[in-house]
Amino acid sequence: MNFTSSLNFTVTERFLRYVTIDTQSDPSSVSFPSTEKQKDLARLLVDELLDIGVADAHMDEYGYVYATIPSNTNKQVPVICFCSHMDTAPDCSGKNVKPIVHKNYQGQDIILPDDASQIIKQAEHPDLKNQIGNDVITASGTTLLGADNKAGVAEIMDACYQLMNRPEIKHGDIRILFTPDEEVGHGVEHVDITKLGAYAGYTMDGESAGNMENETFSADGARLTINGVSSHPGFAKGKMESAIKIAGEIIAALPDSLSPEHTEGMQGFVHPVAIEGHVETVGIDFIIRDFDAKKLSDHADVICKTADEVLKKYPASTYNLAVSEQYRNMKNVLDEHPEIVEYAMEAINRTGIAAKLCSIRGGTDGSRLSFMGLPCPNIFAGEHAFHSKQEWVSVQDMQKAVETILHLCMIWEEKS
Template sequence: MSKLPALKFTVTDRFLRYVVIDTQSDPESSTYPSTEKQKNLGRLLVQELLEIGVTDAHLDEYGYVYATIPANTDKDVPVICFCSHMDTSPDCSGEGVKPLIDKDYQGNNIVLPDDDTQVLRLDEHPDLQNQIGNDIITASGTTLLGADNKAGVAEIMDACYQLINHPEIKHGTIRILFTPDEEIGRGVDKVNIEKLGAYAGYTMDGESAGNMENETFSADGARLTINGVSTHPGFAKGKMESAIKIAGEIIAKLPHNLSPEGTEDMEGFVHPVGVQGHVETATIDFIIRDFAEEKLHDHAEALKRIADEVLNRYPNSSYSLKITEQYRNMKSVLDEHPEIVEYGIEAIKRAGLDAKLCSIRGGTDGSRLSFMGLPCPNIFAGEHAFHSKQEWVSVQDMQKAVETILHLCMIWEERA
């Protein structure tokens, strides 16, 4: 078993550079990428890759960064790809991020200075108990941090730096992919799979150090459109059927045990994420999630039954329900290529961590990449409390993620 050489990590410096660049994506935009500012980070990544000697690094018209680290072995090693997304969530501001480092964390509350109501407490962030003595990076209290997924970006970039500067680390051809718009579900819409030419991929976009995810939700979107009856409110008795109120009744009837706040582990849900409307017409957008694909249909039928029940009281109103496929559980694909997950678990162990195979109550770029021909589990990046002002990551966890990437490169070469 090959060991890693002594490494001078660059991951923290890179991360601190990347998070101050606003890369928030926009679900209302129809462009690719959804926001032009995401390319600002893409251009910096290309520049840094070229500077360390990755000669084919480039940014395409859709905001994707592609790069290749050539093989340095005579073995015929399958091409593997490492992937992270550059955008941050629309749920919380990513403008004016001020990263702060709490060194040698000792279990204390971390009060974020720009809003002292934002406090990281051990009982609310249980993984902090594994960080005693580590260095915790947070934002200042008014923005998210952007560890989701700039931690993954920085880890892959540092791994590239180490591979170039340590030719004794033997590996096959390594492809690098940085994507825009993952947070709004379009992260791989314009990926050129043929151009990547990889056999397997790994997204670096997971939470606790040591975790690897081979299973995601399957996901659909649903739009419920309600057609009510509008009249002048002064003369509305017996005539008006407000689409807004009908929408409210439907939302109120969603059962607790079919809602995100009432489910956990392997339980799915139906979740309203947006409402727009007037008296005459209203729309509710839902996300429907479950690990078992066949249950998505059951959840949609439950939503339809609620709408039917409510509309029965409004004889002159109607509704329509449109279901749109979003992504599917990648486990069915990964089970056909067990070595991809096995090598990932082995790499985590070689990095000195307890490896844990998990299911994620969400999705990653890897969910869709797997069904596009690139089987792609998800490896920890160390990010926590994502999409919030209390988002954090530790320096040491990011360094372990870099080591995991490097061990993966070596394992694929060893087993070839």
């Protein structure tokens, strides 16, 4: 069925509206969601869903948005869910975002007007070569854009609009889920899987058009606590063993071959992300990543062996490493349900672009949803240079993502 030429896309207008709402999450917060302002976007999405006729759209106490596009077929079709997160990353300001549409991009450097030092160059953003003639959206230079993941939110919302207004697009029940706090690692902690009642899910949170991601890192967190020996600095000779200096030596001694800046592809890493303390006690927080979960313990052992070696010089000092599981590679679950990925690949191909199966050097809400009983790969949303002032997305890639959602709904109905 060729319907895409007649679609009245709303994705761009929605995206430009959503990015102006500050939804930055906060990793130091103990509340859920971590910032109340995320609910500002949630409430808007509910209102817009109700306006297009999605009668059960609502926000729950945790800030999740749930909605259902009812089936319009007599077939018994498995329920599928589309999911995106509403928050933006703490790494870069998401306040007072001023989106700019650069129409008919021709390969030039894009100088962002509010900070001329922020220049988006094709040499540094290779996917721009695929955007010649397209309309590229950026921020103004002082904030991130929020394409991660408001591009996905806008694409799902446009798909909902199309499904509610195009009855010839046959589909089963479609569940919609918008989540807070994905960027701080808590995005699905309070999702009601029973309430969703879906067989398969798809996050719209990927990068280049055509990308279909079925594999993520497996992830642990670790905290290394160093117990040194404090002493008055005026009388410290032969007594003090500074935990601060010990921590610095341990970090410096970690092998470069296991650092994020020296790894790529399927290689894992050990990454110190935060440090706090004083002369007597210091805590170092690490993230440990690998596509093979069995290697996570090996990477943790590297931290211990490094600490053992450094502490040979500090006989009165000790350490402890506490490791906690964060998420696991969703491929382990998705391989048990191959049709979930296969149908998505077919949907992408039907839009006229070539589907490409990829791995994510990171995680998504889908990683944890997969292990909560909702197998959930990740489909491209078109976002690039996320978490930075040079973040960008193209109008045409977002439209292709909308088409992919619609084709995917139809494929599940066709094959049922």
